[in-house]
Amino acid sequence: xxxxxxxxxxxxxxxxxxxxxxxxxxxxxxxxxxxxxxxxxxxxxxxxxxxxxxxxxxxxxxxxxxxxxxxxxxxxxxxxxxxxxxxxxxxxxxxxxxxxxxxxxxxxxxxxxxxxxxxxxxxxxxxxxxxxxxxxxxxxxxxxxxxxxxxxxxxxxxxxxxxxxxxxxxxxxxxxxxxxxxxxxxxxxxxxxxxxxxxxxxxxxxxxxxxxxxxxxxxxxxxxxxxxxxxxxxxxxxxxxxxxxxxxxxxxxxxxxxxxxxxxxxxxxxxxxxxxxxxxxxxxxxxxxxxxxxxxxxxxxxxxxxxxxxxxxxxxxxxxxxxxxxxxxxxxxxxxxxxxxxxxxxx
Numbered sequence: 125x126x127x128x129x130x131x132x133x134x135x136x137x138x139x140x141x142x143x144x145x146x147x148x149x150x151x152x153x154x155x156x157x158x159x160x161x162x163x164x165x166x167x168x169x170x171x172x173x174x175x176x177x178x179x180x181x182x183x184x185x186x187x188x189x190x191x192x193x194x195x196x197x198x199x200x201x202x203x204x205x206x207x208x209x210x211x212x213x214x215x216x217x218x219x220x221x222x223x224x225x226x227x228x229x230x231x232x233x234x235x236x237x238x239x240x241x242x243x244x245x246x247x248x249x250x251x252x253x254x255x256x257x258x259x260x261x262x263x264x265x266x267x268x269x270x271x272x273x274x275x276x277x278x279x280x281x282x283x284x285x286x287x288x289x290x291x292x293x294x295x296x297x298x299x300x301x302x303x304x305x306x307x308x309x310x311x312x313x314x315x316x317x318x319x320x321x322x323x324x325x326x327x328x329x330x331x332x333x334x335x336x337x338x339x340x341x342x343x344x345x346x347x348x349x350x351x352x353x354x355x356x357x358x359x360x361x362x363x364x365x366x367x368x369x370x371x372x373x374x375x376x377x378x379x380x381x382x383x384x385x386x387x388x389x390x391x392x393x394x395x396x397x398x399x400x401x402x403x404x405x406x407x408x409x410x411x412x413x414x415x416x417x418x419x420x421x422x423x424x425x426x427x428x429x430x431x432x433x434x435x436x437x438x439x440x441x442x443x444x445x446x447x448x449x450x451x452x453x454x455x456x457x458x459x460x461x462x463x464x465x466x467x468x469x470x471x
Contacts, residue, residue, distance in 0.1 A: 143414055148331045148406050149206060150242045152183040152198070156326055163188060166326065168244055172196065172208065174234035183238075191221050199230065208236055242338070245330030249316050286311055286457060294461040296468065303464055306349065310342070311457040318402060318449035322442065333452075334403035336395065343395035346460045350390075354467035362387065390463055394456060401452055405445045412438045 146155070154166035167184035185193035195216045199209040209230040211218055222228070239247075256275060263276045272280045291300040291307055317332040332338055360366075362383040412434045420427025 143417070144407060144410055145206075147329075147410055148334060148403060150240045150331075150335060151206065152186070152208070152238060152240055153188075154241050154244065154326060154330075168241065169239045170196075170208065171237045171239065172234050173237060174210065187221070192218050194219055197222060197228075197230070199232075207232065208238070210234060241330050242332050242335055245317070245320060245327065245332050246338075248327045249313070249320060249332070253312055253316060282311070283308060290454075290458055290461045294458070294465040296465065299468060303349070303353075303461070306345075307457050307461055310346075310460060311453050314342075314398070314456055315449065315453040318452060319446075321402065321406070322445055322449065331403070331406055333398055334406055336399045339395040339399040342398070342456070343391035346394060346463065347391040349460075350463045350467045351387075353464055355469075357469065358467045390459075394459060398452055398456055401448060405441075405448055409438060409441050409445065412441065 152170060153168055156164040156166060158164065165184070165188070167182045170179075170181050170183050170185075172179040179194070179196070181193055185191065186198050189198040191197070192211060192215070195211045195218055196208055197211060199205055199207050209232050210216075212229040212231055215228055256279065260276045260279050263272075271277075286308055287300070287304055291304050295303055314333060317338075320328040321331055321333060323329060363380050365379050365383065415434045416427055416431050419430045
């Protein structure tokens with residue numbers, strides 16, 4: 125495969141598609157702002173496993189995609205844009221500025237385990253969650269008989285809500301305690317990452333829950349917990365549903381096939397619902413801001429006139445998005461508890 129190194133800075137006018145993709149897609153550097161035409165970016169570690177060798181360097185070596193380092197570069201083609209590629213042939217170990225309009229032969233046959241923007245945001249959210257709950261736990265130990273206040277009081281409200289309104293009613297009073305830690309982790313993880321994604325400045329701004337890879341992992345964890353927690357009665361109802369006519373089971377196992385599809389589609393809907401809602405929310409908010417630049421490219425006066433309207437709807441949609449953030453964390457946790465409870469039903 126080949127790529128042509130273009131001068132990306134030569135793009136004229138405002139490109140709404142590039143504006144959207146820059147904000148909702150993952151990247152190898154954390155862009156902060158632009159000062160006097162220069163991008164201020166926090167470089168992140170690049171970690172590649174290529175032909176049995178571990179290759180590590182900092183993403184700033186790419187110079188915003190305009191340079192290669194030790195034969196590695198950011199691709200410019202439709203298939204490779206935003207991804208790390210390895211130059212082939214005479215450029216296999218090339219380090220320096222990529223020549224505009226020159227055709228480079230490249231390959232992507234290596235393992236990329238770099239710390240990207242979304243991964244870095246995950247680490248930040250994990251650190252914050254650990255700090256919050258360890259602090260709350262220490263407060264409980266120091267003052268076990270005092271009423272909660274501050275962060276302790278806020279987290280206790282959410283914990284009691286998840287326990288009393290989700291875990292106990294849907295899973296059962298006798299067994300809910302085994303799954304409550306996972307439900308709480310799920311709720312707070314989704315909630316915190318959703319809130320961080322809404323903050324436009326570092327350490328926020330990463331589209332973690334709007335990344336389908338993240339929601340896929342969350343859905344798979346729920347799927348495995350439900351599958352391994354299911355009792356004998358659950359699998360009997362799937363393989364040989366009672367009360368269903370025999371001709372729907374034999375010789376063509378129509379009902380078992382439908383039931384097995386249902387087992388798979390449950391986590392699939394969890395994945396798509398969270399991903400689609402958070403991604404759509406980001407795009408709508410960015411769309412109102414993009415209107416300022418789109419009209420401004422047509423006429424500066426039009427840009428100034430549309431700015432108050434765009435900012436108003438930006439703030440309005442931001443307020444709605446905060447509500448959606450809590451709803452999505454609640455729905456994902458609620459459905460997870462529901463699936464666990466269904467798998468543990470005795471009859």
